[in-house]
Amino acid sequence: MRYTKRSDTLGLLLALLVAAGCGGGEQRAAEEGAVGGETGAETMASVVDEATAATVAGSVMFVGTAPEATMIDMSEESVCADKYDAPKYSEEVVVSENGTLASVFVYVKEGLEDMTFPVPQEPVVLDQAGCWYTPRVFGLQVGQEMVIKNSDGILHNINAKPSINRGFNISQPVVMETKRTFRSPEVMIPLECDVHGWMQAYVGVLDHPYYSVTGAHGSFSLAPLPPGTYVIEAWHEVYGTQTQEVTVGEGEELEIAFSFGEPSA
Amino acid sequence: MSSIAAARVMAIGLTVLVLASEAATQDLERGQRLYDRWCAECHGVDGKGDGSAAAYMLPRPRDFTMGIYQIRTTPNGELPTDEDVERIIRVGMPGTAMPGWESKFNQGEIRDVVAYIKTFSRFFEQLGEPNPLAFGKPPRLTEEGLAEGRRFYREIECFKCHGDAGRGDGPSAPTLQDDLDFPARPADLTKNWTFNGGGTVDEIYRRLRTGLDGSPMPSFSDLIDSGFMTDEQLWHVAQYVRSLAPDDPPRVREVITATLVEAELPASPDDLLWDEIEPLYIPMVGQVIRQTRWFAPTVDGLWVRAAHNGEELALMITWHDPSRSPDPAWLEWQQWIAQSVYPFRETGGAERLPDRLTVQFPMSIPTGRERPYFLMGDSRRPVYLWQWISDPEEALEARATGLGSAQALAAGSRTLTWSSSWDQGEWRVQFRRRLATADSVNALQFLLGEAIPIAFFAWDGSNGESGTQMAISSWYAIHLQQPASSTVYLSPVAAMLATAALGFLVIWRAQRREEEERSS
Numbered sequence: 018m019r020y021t022k023r024s025d026t027l028g029l030l031l032a033l034l035v036a037a038g039c040g041g042g043e044q045r046a047a048e049e050g051a052v053g054g055e056t057g058a059e060t061m062a063s064v065v066d067e068a069t070a071a072t073v074a075g076s077v078m079f080v081g082t083a084p085e086a087t088m089i090d091m092s093e094e095s096v097c098a099d100k101y102d103a104p105k106y107s108e109e110v111v112v113s114e115n116g117t118l119a120s121v122f123v124y125v126k127e128g129l130e131d132m133t134f135p136v137p138q139e140p141v142v143l144d145q146a147g148c149w150y151t152p153r154v155f156g157l158q159v160g161q162e163m164v165i166k167n168s169d170g171i172l173h174n175i176n177a178k179p180s181i182n183r184g185f186n187i188s189q190p191v192v193m194e195t196k197r198t199f200r201s202p203e204v205m206i207p208l209e210c211d212v213h214g215w216m217q218a219y220v221g222v223l224d225h226p227y228y229s230v231t232g233a234h235g236s237f238s239l240a241p242l243p244p245g246t247y248v249i250e251a252w253h254e255v256y257g258t259q260t261q262e263v264t265v266g267e268g269e270e271l272e273i274a275f276s277f278g279e280p281s282a
Numbered sequence: 283m284s285s286i287a288a289a290r291v292m293a294i295g296l297t298v299l300v301l302a303s304e305a306a307t308q309d310l311e312r313g314q315r316l317y318d319r320w321c322a323e324c325h326g327v328d329g330k331g332d333g334s335a336a337a338y339m340l341p342r343p344r345d346f347t348m349g350i351y352q353i354r355t356t357p358n359g360e361l362p363t364d365e366d367v368e369r370i371i372r373v374g375m376p377g378t379a380m381p382g383w384e385s386k387f388n389q390g391e392i393r394d395v396v397a398y399i400k401t402f403s404r405f406f407e408q409l410g411e412p413n414p415l416a417f418g419k420p421p422r423l424t425e426e427g428l429a430e431g432r433r434f435y436r437e438i439e440c441f442k443c444h445g446d447a448g449r450g451d452g453p454s455a456p457t458l459q460d461d462l463d464f465p466a467r468p469a470d471l472t473k474n475w476t477f478n479g480g481g482t483v484d485e486i487y488r489r490l491r492t493g494l495d496g497s498p499m500p501s502f503s504d505l506i507d508s509g510f511m512t513d514e515q516l517w518h519v520a521q522y523v524r525s526l527a528p529d530d531p532p533r534v535r536e537v538i539t540a541t542l543v544e545a546e547l548p549a550s551p552d553d554l555l556w557d558e559i560e561p562l563y564i565p566m567v568g569q570v571i572r573q574t575r576w577f578a579p580t581v582d583g584l585w586v587r588a589a590h591n592g593e594e595l596a597l598m599i600t601w602h603d604p605s606r607s608p609d610p611a612w613l614e615w616q617q618w619i620a621q622s623v624y625p626f627r628e629t630g631g632a633e634r635l636p637d638r639l640t641v642q643f644p645m646s647i648p649t650g651r652e653r654p655y656f657l658m659g660d661s662r663r664p665v666y667l668w669q670w671i672s673d674p675e676e677a678l679e680a681r682a683t684g685l686g687s688a689q690a691l692a693a694g695s696r697t698l699t700w701s702s703s704w705d706q707g708e709w710r711v712q713f714r715r716r717l718a719t720a721d722s723v724n725a726l727q728f729l730l731g732e733a734i735p736i737a738f739f740a741w742d743g744s745n746g747e748s749g750t751q752m753a754i755s756s757w758y759a760i761h762l763q764q765p766a767s768s769t770v771y772l773s774p775v776a777a778m779l780a781t782a783a784l785g786f787l788v789i790w791r792a793q794r795r796e797e798e799e800r801s802s
Contacts (some may be wrong), residue, residue, distance in 0.1 A: 093453040172439030174500035177359075178461055183405070184350065185359035186493050188500035190438040195504050211498030212442050214457035 029123055068243030071265035077231050077251055079118040080278035083110050089215045096171045097148035097213075105212060107215065108153060109255050118233020120154040120278050121253045122205060122221045123240060124228035126260060129249030134225045136160040140196070143208070143218060145173045145189070150208065150218035154254070156228040157220050159202055165195045172212050179206040182222065185212075204252055244269070252274040287690065298800065315396030316391055319401075329402030331462075338577045339379045340462055340622055344496075349403035350461060355414040357500035361405055363414050367396045377469070377476035377487055379567045386504040391678040403549040415491060415503075420483050420517050431522025434515055438502065440523075443468035451604035451707030456615040456744070461496040464616040468705075470602055474527035477584070481527065487520035532563030532583070536737065540588035542594060542763040546594040547589060550701045551710035556598050561585035564738055566753035571657060572685055578623050579753035580604075580742035590762050594729055596714045598666075599639060599738070606704040607672055607743030608634035618747040635743030636673035638752075639711055642666070642737040643726045645681070653735045656757050657680070658682040668698055670711050672743070676703060681724055695721035717762075733759040 086106035091098040111119040120187050140162035144151045146169060157163055165175050167189040175195070176186040181203040187195055197204070199222045210216035221228060229237035239249070246264040256277040303801040318327065324343040326332040331345035334429055342352070354362040371392050374382030383392065400406040414671035421427060435441065443458065445451035448471030462467040479489050493501030502519075505511050541559050548555045564584045568576040580603055587598040596641050605612045616632040623722025643666045650661070659665035661683045669688065670677040685759040690696075699720045701710040728734065738755040741747040 039483065161589075172442050176499065176500065180348070183359045183409075184461070184495065186495060186498070186500040187358060187504050188438065188493075190501050190505070191510055193504075193508055193510065196510070211458055211500075212454045214454075 019093065021182050024273050033083055038152075063219065065241050065243050067241055069244060069267040071244050071267065071269040071271065072238060072240035073242060073247065073263055073265060074236065074238040074240070074269050075275070076235045077118045077121045077123070077237065077253075078235070078274060078276040078278075079110075079112045080276055082279055086110070086168040089214075091148060094171065094213060096146055096169060100147040105147075105149070106270050109217075112210065112278060113233050113235060115235065117231065117254075118230050118253065119233060119235060121231040121237070121250065121251050121275070121277070122154050122156065122219070122228060123231065123239065123251045123275070124156065124204065124221060124223060124247045125242070126204075126224065128245055129225045129227065130241075133153040134158070135153075137205050137226070140164045141220075142166055143220075145175075145210070145216070147214045148173075148210075148216060150216055152230070153217070154205075154230050155221070156230065157199065157222050158226060159200065159222055159224045160198050162198055163220065165189070167191065167210055173208040173216070174212055176209045176211055177206055178209065179203050182206065187243040204250070205254075217254075221252065249273065251277075252276050286515075287627045294647055298642055305513060309394045310401070311662045312391065313394035313396070315635065316387065316395050318397050320383070321395065329399065337415050337625065338623070340464060340578045340619075341378055341380070341466065341497075342462060342622075343461060346399050346402035348496075349405035350496040352496055352742035353489075354495070355417070355488065355493050356412040356492065358414055358493045358495065358503065358710050361409055361412045363412060364393070364396050364400075368392050368397065371395060374478070376480065377478050379705070383745045391483070392653070400707065401547075408730045417484070417488060417491065418513065418517075419523065420487065421514050423483075423521055425434075427518045428522050428525055429514060431518035431520070431525075434470065434511060434519045435522055438505065438519070443498065444471050445604070445707050447470050447706040447708070448523070449602045449707030451602075455604050456612045458608075459618070459647060460498070462623050464496055465615055467604075471523050471526045472602070473583075475531035481524070483517075483520050486523050487517055490516055490520060492765055518740060533583075534565060536758055537733065538586050538588050538758060538760045539560045539781045540590045540597075540760055540762040542765060543589050543591050546589065547594050547714055548598070548712060550696070551598055551600070551703055553712075555589065559587045559589055559598075561587050561600070562758075564755050564758060566740060566755050568658070569752050569754045572750050574750050576623075576747065576753075578745065579747065580621055580745040580751040581740040584738055584740065584755070586738075588760060588762075590717065590728075590730075592765070594716050595762065596712060597641065598710065598712045599641070600710045601639075601740060602707055603637060603704075603709055603744075604639075604746035605742065606709075607637045609744055610634075612744035612759070616744055630673055630676055632746065632749075633788075635741075635746065635748050636671050637743050638672070638739075638748075639670045639709070640739040641668040642715065642739065642745055644735050645724075645726060647726070647732050647734055653757055655684075657739055657754070658685050658688065658739075660684050664744040666724070668700075668713050668715075669790055670700060670702065672702070672709075673702070676700070677702075677711075677739065679725060691721070691724050695719070695724055696699040697725070728762060729760045732762040 036237065048133040056253045070100060089105045089107060090148060091105065113119060136158055141157050144166045148169065167173050170192040172190040174186060174188045177184045181201050182199045183196060189195060202222050202224050205219040206222060208218040227239045227242065229239055231237050242265060244265055244267045248260050248262050250258050252258045252259045259275050261273055263271055263273060321336050322333055324333040325346060331343045333343060336343050349361055351362040352671050354366045356362060356667040364530045372382055373386045374380050405665065412417050441452050442454045443452040450468045450470040455468050458468060469477055478494065479485050490502045491498050502516060506513050506516060539651035562703060564586055566579065566581050566583055568579040570577065582603050584601045589596050613632045645664050645666045654663035654665045659682055664681055664683045667680040667682055667688055668677060669680050677698060679691045679698045681691060697716055699714045700712060719725050735757045737757050740753045
């Protein structure tokens with residue numbers, strides 16, 4: 018739940034943690050130093066200078082007519098159905114009033130190869146409440162803990178179906194938490210519940226903290242980025258991926274936009 | 283001297299190294315040769331599970347490139363050990379098209395094939411040898427343990443997929459897909475001889491611990507780690523699941539005996555009289571002889587009970603079908619099945635199809651050995667049918683001279699009565715008819731003491747089955763007990779059966795002991 022409302026700024030927060038780590042003083046900083054310390058020159062690379070750091074931000078637009086959401090039939094699962102006053106609709110394509118597309122995973126695909134980043138100590142929480150995954154689309158760093166939480170207290174199984182990482186399929190028949198990590202970067206890994214076929218989430222696993230998920234306002238922000246040239250990719254579960262190559266100078270705040278949608282009829 | 287000795291040692295060392303590496307490459311080459319010859323037709327030359335025969339199989343053959351294996355001794359999501367893969371090649375996977383190769387390959391050959399199979403996935407090189415889990419021993423089987431197992435079966439919601447009675451009819455059953463998005467059936471827990479990883483308590487427990495990777499079946503190990511339940515309680519679940527199936531897999535016999543009863547015949551499938559009559563198991567297979575062939579039948583077996591009272595014959599047939607068709611909850615499943623089995627065919631919207639059962643007899647009792655063609659006869663030898671349908675629920679007598687040619691008998695000639703019920707994934711259909719009827723031309727006249735040919739056809743509408751897309755049996759025989767002879771022959775027959783049963787018990791015990799020893 019923690020990250021659902023702030024998914025736009027998640028990348029920023031994590032990046033700030035990196036920066037904070039360099040200041041030292043806290044235990045976290047010490048650990049981060051240890052992670053970076055293994056690889057000499059790369060440790061230096063992971064120090065992002067706030068003064069010169071750049072920002073790549075923007076929004077994801079939706080063009081055309083959004084497909085109609087289908088109603089989810091939860092009648093087999095009254096525990097979940099009872100949690101909703103109105104029928105629940107599918108959220109594959111969520112277009113907001115300002116014409117932007119939500120649940121797009123925007124991240125730095127290329128350009129950070131020479132840098133290493135510490136593994137955040139704070140886990141990312143995936144909640145199952147009302148037979149629904151929250152968040153639906155989220156990011157995670159390699160080795161960072163993903164806490165899978167069952168708030169419903171009825172049987173969910175979490176079936177992770179990666180192709181680069183190893184998958185898992187675990188059962189949670191009661192209110193409980195399970196922790197898992199991924200070993201390699203992979204965009205994206207589907208997470209599914211076989212008991213409730215409509216439950217679907219995607220996690221993007223990266224070896225750096227520069228990712229952002231568009232929310233209701235369709236905006237994303239990747240910062241603080243060292244000046245340089247990057248390939249930025251936007252991923253959407255229905256519309257696939259788009260990439261842009263960008264170059265940002267010292268302290269630059271670059272605005273870019275992605276645009277997904279239905280081919281006009 | 284010392285340098286010569288050192289050189290000698292080095293030379294020997296080098297020779298050993300060369301020999302060892304040669305042996306390794308030879309193994310891989312032999313593994314590939316065997317794989318290409320015997321495995322590739324299903325699993326594909328590149329191990330992608332896309333061999334030429336794969337399209338006809340559900341579940342599909344394993345795709346080795348993903349490094350995902352169902353039956354393992356390693357934790358969920360991990361690679362299998364070599365022994366895990368060797369074991370599957372040796373004994374096969376019940377409930378799938380994978381046969382055991384024990385009689386074809388020796389241990390060394392199996393090891394080579396495993397070495398070759400592992401080259402299809404980068405994971406084996408990347409991750410190294412996996413660590414198998416330590417499995418303990420099952421607790422002693424007790425009534426309390428079974429009750430505990432039953433309690434947890436409900437609590438950890440096994441029934442969501444497998445159904446409350448374990449017949450694979452849980453509410454989630456119609457929505458299940460494997461990792462390749464092919465429809466996946468939850469196991470019918472009452473048929474442990476069809477379990478992919480084997481049907482013993484130990485094997486069931488292992489599946490609960492490891493899950494069946496690549497399928498919707500998850501691992502329950504985290505429940506022990508989190509303290510929600512104990513290892514012993516999970517063993518009890520395994521024991522309870524095992525108790526849902528009979529002690530032994532059903533034996534196939536040729537003759538169904540219609541027991542002579544000195545009373546009114548049952549009025550419905552729920553009549554208590556049926557409990558006293560031993561059922562005969564009839565295995566069913568997909569119809570793959572005539573177009574359109576059918577490779578994915580739901581019904582893999584029927585149980586048949588028969589009784590007569592000298593006036594009438596009653597048949598009670600039960601089988602497992604997770605849906606009472608037509609059921610809108612299964613429409614999507616029906617489409618998945620059609621797309622999986624006939625991927626290149628245009629499939630329109632799924633039709634709402636009923637379940638069906640047909641009992642087939644010859645039109646008259648054959649005098650010689652000749653029986654009608656088993657697929658609904660031909661023009662020379664027509665067949666006489668009892669056709670039951672679930673929607674609208676009714677049964678009719680018919681005559682056929684080949685597949686798709688069935689004609690219902692005229693209303694005046696019909697004397698068949700029927701009664702059917704569906705509960706928790708099981709159909710029970712009872713037929714009753716007078717032994718002799720007015721229309722002896724179009725309806726078989728039953729006689730006592732004869733071996734009357736009988737065969738069965740079954741359709742699951744929710745699986746998209748209709749017409750030639752059905753499950754079929756071969757010819758069996760039904761024998762109506764004669765009043766006098768029954769007592770004369772009963773004791774020798776009973777003695778024979780008892781001897782046979784005792785023999786099987788001894789063999790079964792011995793096999794089980796051997797298996798236990800092997801697994802420990």
